[in-house]
Amino acid sequence: MPRKFERSMEIIKISVAKDFSKTPGPRYIKEGSFSAELFLENTLNAQFESVLKKDAKILIDLDGTLGYGTSFLEEIFGGLARKYGADNVTNKIDIISTEEPWLIDDIKSYVEDVKKQTK
Amino acid sequence: MLKNKLSSFLGLLVAFALGILAGFYIFAYLFSHYELSNIVGFEIDPINGLSILANVLLVIYVTRTLTRKNEEERVEKDLLIKRLDNFQTNLGDALTRFFATEKLKFTDVTSELKTLRQDFNSIRLLLEKYEYDNDICTGIDNGLRDVKDYFTDTPKSDGSGNTDVQISQDEISIGTTSRQGIDETNMKIKGQIFDLVVLINRKK
Numbered sequence: 390m391p392r393k394f395e396r397s398m399e400i401i402k403i404s405v406a407k408d409f410s411k412t413p414g415p416r417y418i419k420e421g422s423f424s425a426e427l428f429l430e431n432t433l434n435a436q437f438e439s440v441l442k443k444d445a446k447i448l449i450d451l452d453g454t455l456g457y458g459t460s461f462l463e464e465i466f467g468g469l470a471r472k473y474g475a476d477n478v479t480n481k482i483d484i485i486s487t488e489e490p491w492l493i494d495d496i497k498s499y500v501e502d503v504k505k506q507t508k
Numbered sequence: 509m510l511k512n513k514l515s516s517f518l519g520l521l522v523a524f525a526l527g528i529l530a531g532f533y534i535f536a537y538l539f540s541h542y543e544l545s546n547i548v549g550f551e552i553d554p555i556n557g558l559s560i561l562a563n564v565l566l567v568i569y570v571t572r573t574l575t576r577k578n579e580e581e582r583v584e585k586d587l588l589i590k591r592l593d594n595f596q597t598n599l600g601d602a603l604t605r606f607f608a609t610e611k612l613k614f615t616d617v618t619s620e621l622k623t624l625r626q627d628f629n630s631i632r633l634l635l636e637k638y639e640y641d642n643d644i645c646t647g648i649d650n651g652l653r654d655v656k657d658y659f660t661d662t663p664k665s666d667g668s669g670n671t672d673v674q675i676s677q678d679e680i681s682i683g684t685t686s687r688q689g690i691d692e693t694n695m696k697i698k699g700q701i702f703d704l705v706v707l708i709n710r711k712k
Contacts, residue, residue, distance in 0.1 A: 421679075
């Protein structure tokens with residue numbers, strides 16, 4: 390009987406607090422330090438493009454920061470949805486947020502808004 | 509004249525005293541069927557005695573148990589109400605401080621609002637445990653999210669979104685519309701907290 394080999398999906402873990410900043414800032418670089426635009430340019434865009442090409446996912450850990458502004462999260466997740474498609478963001482990104490579990494629903498609504506706008 | 513008044517007063521007094529004596533006599537000696545015996549009997553039925561003792565112990569047990577339960581419930585209610593009061597005060601103080609700060613730092617706002625929302629959600633978990641209205645809690649949580657949006661949801665590069673809030677060099681400046689929105693949301697949250705306190709006090 391032939392043996393089945395199951396390939397486990399690659400998970401790329403990104404912690405905002407450890408890999409970017411404990412004090413995430415506003416939406417754009419021009420507005421202030423540690424912006425969502427900077428996070429996308431330095432870290433997330435490249436990682437997201439790489440997971441789109443293979444059987445992989447990004448696990449974003451939101452814990453450990455001092456808190457998020459609405460525009461930071463909207464620009465990251467809504468911004469990715471605008472650039473790469475809402476379904477790709479939903480399928481390729483998982484989120485950990487134990488300190489603020491309500492952020493996961495907020496993020497889903499940002500991605501859904503983009504999906505509605507692009508229809 | 510004075511003599512006449514005095515004599516009629518004395519006459520009334522004597523008539524009153526005679527009336528009391530006559531009444532006492534009639535009641536005590538003519539109509540009373542009770543007689544006092546010189547011997548007093550004292551008997552105890554053991555079954556009745558045990559029954560009385562059991563009743564007394566039952567009354568003490570029930571009273572003490574119910575009182576203790578009521579006290580415990582009151583303490584729990586008071587603790588929940590105190591936590592809600594503290595949360596409301598902290599939210600009000602934070603908003604007053606934000607409005608009074610000339611150079612309002614973005615991270616100060618996000619960290620303070622994170623702490624407040626975490627505080628409320630820990631209260632919410634307690635309220636859910638004691639089965640208080642979850643819809644009111646959802647309303648308060650949405651209000652806190654709205655407050656954060658008013659302060660930190662800056663417009664996108666295409667100009668869409670809330671243009672009444674601007675961030676420059678990590679400092680927030682908000683316009684009158686956003687400020688009004690924050691005040692209204694805060695008032696709404698106060699009303700919802702009041703509703704919760706009423707519910708807590710009414711719950712049996």
